[in-house]
Amino acid sequence: MRKTYGDPVADDLRYVVKAVVGEENFVEMYPNKSNNYCCGGGGGFLQSGFPEERRAYGKLKADQILTTKAPYCITPCHNCHAQVHDLSEINDHKWETVHLWTLIGLSMGILGPNEREYLGEDLKEVDVFHPESAM
Amino acid sequence: MADEAIKLGGKKKSVFLDKVKEILPDGGNLNLCLTCGACSSGCPASGLAGMDPRKFLRMAALGMDEEILKSDWKWWCSMCMRCIYVCPMKINIPQLVFNARAMIPREERPKGIVGSCDMALRNDTCSAMGASEEDFQFVVEDVLEEYQESQPEFAEMQAPINKKGAEFFLNQNSREPVTEPDEMVPLWKILHEVGADWTYGTKGWAAENYCMFMADNENWEKIVRTKAKAVDDLGCKVWLNTE
Numbered sequence: 050m051r052k053t054y055g056d057p058v059a060d061d062l063r064y065v066v067k068a069v070v071g072e073e074n075f076v077e078m079y080p081n082k083s084n085n086y087c088c089g090g091g092g093g094f095l096q097s098g099f100p101e102e103r104r105a106y107g108k109l110k111a112d113q114i115l116t117t118k119a120p121y122c123i124t125p126c127h128n129c130h131a132q133v134h135d136l137s138e139i140n141d142h143k144w145e146t147v148h149l150w151t152l153i154g155l156s157m158g159i160l161g162p163n164e165r166e167y168l169g170e171d172l173k174e175v176d177v178f179h180p181e182s183a184m
Numbered sequence: 185m186a187d188e189a190i191k192l193g194g195k196k197k198s199v200f201l202d203k204v205k206e207i208l209p210d211g212g213n214l215n216l217c218l219t220c221g222a223c224s225s226g227c228p229a230s231g232l233a234g235m236d237p238r239k240f241l242r243m244a245a246l247g248m249d250e251e252i253l254k255s256d257w258k259w260w261c262s263m264c265m266r267c268i269y270v271c272p273m274k275i276n277i278p279q280l281v282f283n284a285r286a287m288i289p290r291e292e293r294p295k296g297i298v299g300s301c302d303m304a305l306r307n308d309t310c311s312a313m314g315a316s317e318e319d320f321q322f323v324v325e326d327v328l329e330e331y332q333e334s335q336p337e338f339a340e341m342q343a344p345i346n347k348k349g350a351e352f353f354l355n356q357n358s359r360e361p362v363t364e365p366d367e368m369v370p371l372w373k374i375l376h377e378v379g380a381d382w383t384y385g386t387k388g389w390a391a392e393n394y395c396m397f398m399a400d401n402e403n404w405e406k407i408v409r410t411k412a413k414a415v416d417d418l419g420c421k422v423w424l425n426t427e
Contacts, residue, residue, distance in 0.1 A: 083269055084226075084266075084269075084270075085266075086226070086228050086264075086266065087228060087262050087264030087266065089228060089229075089262055090262075091262045091263075091264065092261065092262030092263045092264070092397055093259070093294070093296075093297040093394060093397025093398060094259070094260070094262050096294065096296035096297045096299075096300055096394065096397070097259045097294035097296055097297055098294050098295065098296050099256070099259060099260060099294075102232055102233075102256075102260045103260075105232055106228045106229055106232065106260060106262070107228070108228075109228045110228070126357075126426060126427045127357045127359055127391075127392075127427065128427070148367070148370075150370040150371045150374060151370055153370065153374055154370035154373060154374065157373075157374075157377065159337070159338075159370075159373050159377070160370060161331075161334075161335060161369070163366040163369075164366055164367070164369055164370050166364065166366070166367065178335065179334060179335045181334075182334035182335060
């Protein structure tokens with residue numbers, strides 16, 4: 050966001066997230082928007098063979114997420130998803146890491162049983178679309 | 185911080201800084217650093233191996249090319265741009281880091297990044313996981329058919345491939361078609377529900393570009409051009425890259 054589009058687009062995305070999860074369930078992290086910190090998955094970090102340094106880099110992000118006490122963290126891209134998911138793994142799996150499309154699908158009631166890989170136990174069985182198609 | 189004081193070696197000529205200045209607009213402003221430290225205080229990579237963005241820039245400005253070459257910190261900065269965002273002089277430290285990466289001989293850059301870049305160059309899909317045009321098309325069509333049948337509300341849903349004149353050309357990270365194809369579906373459903381006119385392309389469908397991360401200028405441009413050509417050849421108006 051910071052790099053390419055700036056805060057107005059970050060606000061647009063907040064509109065979407067709040068519409069999907071409900072205003073009362075949206076927890077902001079600090080700092081946020083353009084002042085937020087990179088999670089450390091990008092720039093090739095995940096492929097560069099420095100896992101220890103990558104996790105040390107990600108500690109700031111992990112602490113930000115833990116401070117919110119939110120059970121779900123939405124990530125915008127695959128680098129972020131892989132990194133934030135990994136950070137969760139080394140923090141007693143204190144949060145789930147999801148793509149926005151998963152929550153949009155869930156809120157629209159069109160999320161099937163095989164599209165829930167990253168939902169936690171609390172949402173895995175909620176409003177399953179065509180449960181009989183589970184594979 | 186480093187354990188030992190940094191010793192400056194007299195009249196060292198900096199090749200690195202000059203090179204970087206050449207490619208920055210208006211000669212760059214790398215010497216305008218106020219050493220305020222705003223960059224370092226908000227950088228998650230500060231402190232890794234005793235390095236931080238301000239120090240990295242000062243080392244370049246002082247002509248410490250060898251030390252910059254030696255440090256792996258250039259691979260631990262994710263080039264997220266937060267430092268330039270807060271810098272009062274708008275000094276482009278991420279560009280400096282990018283160029284430090286480019287100074288390392290290709291065979292000595294991190295193998296994982298080099299491998300992903302090389303794989304993407306093998307065919308026009310630009311997939312860092314090496315998925316071919318045929319593989320991609322097969323997976324997309326196979327998954328689509330499965331969902332059209334098992335979830336009848338989506339019997340009419342499409343995941344078009346090479347649809348000429350579509351408004352949106354959508355890229356897809358290789359991870360989904362290769363390792364978790366069901367994860368493609370929620371996005372298809374959303375696009376279907378809103379009535380979006382979109383398409384994948386057998387060429388240039390992969391969203392990732394590791395050649396950029398490894399600072400391989402020639403090849404990251406080649407990848408971008410391959411993808412842009414795929415978008416143009418189909419006459420699509422908007423190129424959506426989800427990475």
